[in-house]
Amino acid sequence: MKIREGRAMGRLAVLRSGMCVLAAFLAGCRFSAPEVHLVPAEFQGDVYIIPRMPNGSAPEREGRAILFRIPATGILVTQDAPSFPALQPTPPTPS
16 A cells, blocks of 8 residues: 555656646746847848847837837847847856
């Protein structure tokens, strides 16, 4: 009887762990929104988006999507932030 209880507890622990991983994954997806980047047709080169600047352009939305209108310079200064935290730059660490 003890062996069956041990196996059942092991399966329950694996199930619980799997549910925690799934919940964490879904929680991360819930906060991300699609991004639309509008770039001028003749533009060539790199595009830079400088987020969270108080004097930047106001945030724009198209449905659920974040809309970034890239100017001819290729540098957009915006009050908005990227929807994916991994894409947000990290400040340099002092050495």
